[in-house]
Amino acid sequence: MRISWIWALPLLAIQGLTACATSDTGAAATAAAPATLTAYHWQLREVRNAQGQLQPGWTLPPAPSADTAGQTRAVQLSFAQGRVSVGRLCNVLGASYQLNGQALSIGPVMGTMMACPDSAAMALEQQVGQRLPQASRWAIAQAGRAAAPVLTLSFQDGGQWLLDGVPTDATRYGSAGERIFLEVAPQRAACSHPLIPNYQCLQVRSIEYNDQGLKTRVGPWENFYGDIQGYTHQPGVRNVLRIQRYKKPVTPADASSYAYVLDMTVESEIVR
Template identity: 55%
Template sequence: MKPLLLRFLLAATVSTLSACAMNANTPSSSHTPMSDAATTAPATLSAYHWDLAEARDASGAEQTTWVPPKTRGGAPLRLDFSDQRLSVSGLCNRLGGSYSVDTNKITISSIVGTMMACNDEGVMQYEQAVGQRLPQATVWKISESSTGPRLTLGFTDGAQWTLAGTPTDATRYGSTGEIQFLEVASQRVACSHPLIPNMQCLNVREIQYDATGIKTGQGDWQAFYNEIEGYVHQPGVRNVLRIKRYERAQVPADASRYAYVLDMVVESAQE
């Protein structure tokens, strides 16, 4: 990764920290009006990732145009709501905008996104349609189903999207994630574990950056007895990772009090 891009990404991360911090289940064919009795707690809205499960028009007919292109391997269209920011993932580019809620009403700003070119024209068209559609949402509710929470978004034309909820990492672990930067060496190292003979651990050291993304320090190399969720180590490849460390609300037997989740690969180099 080019140094200028690396510095930009790191500076953006530090700035954010200082400022504050349809592979779906088979959908139901029912189509019911939005209810004022629905759960409309903003905290609940931001506690889940929301994957598009079905889309129906005002008469209840299924709108198949909102099924993601098959070339995407069945990955769902995912919405995340946090700190008045909406993020859209599962496309070619990442889309986002601001949002606000007032009881069961929702307002979503114009959607903007990164400008990466996509190889599939169908995905590009779908992405553009999603960006145009979301600001037309006017109402929302969360209801419970046998498979977990469901978010319903209602649009100006009476159509509705139903999205299935998956707990965020903060919800799963019961704490707010702390961002850290870890450099992971290209090779694992031998480490001692009473229950695992010949254990091999990641070899890591913590990296510190200032507010502009300039590296200011680093810790000592040490064996890392945990694994990093979402990270697959390739021997011979050194990485700098941005991770989120969560303190578990409930610590399983023989487990660390912390859980580590990959947030982003900042730098990668073959060695």
């Protein structure tokens, strides 16, 4: 069962900024920063209080999954189209945000409460939802051209978050990609792969929808030789997936020229 919820914390007023002289170089860097903010996902590395002391309890131990073995689960923020979303926990949280130079205001955090057996993740979600609307300033620093950028969020009480930048799919592939829908059959099927003997392909067919969300076209079943990033196939389960498809800038001769990234699961059905 899904339950809508909201932390209706009042948005604290942003403190007035002290006027200071800015060099031409600094102004150029500030002007470019909003594009950098939306070009990366930001993974929380450090939380410090007003005295600069590290604050524990803002990350989670690795999930019991082979895909994430040994990886600490960190809060991830993504900024796009005036919305900030929080991921990598249990639910996906979101809020509106506004920039005014280096000043930042974030509205009340909302999300859906889905059943989650991980009580620590649920507790951390509440911490994040209560803290984000108290953000007041932001800044991005990059040590060198090859180094990942670091986002610093400053809060009304003087505390700070440091977050490491990870390129979004659109940044990695150099385009916004194309949204498509694929239905994945419950079972794989044997197919001829030039490099892998006895390969089992996913069986997929394309689906098109009109503006009202009604199916207008269903394509034929086809072998799918590659992988869909973020998707793990379970035998006996039929899925309809919403996918972002990106043209790869460089493609080996024996590989697909596209990268497929799962956006969301639209339908899921156990087929007996």
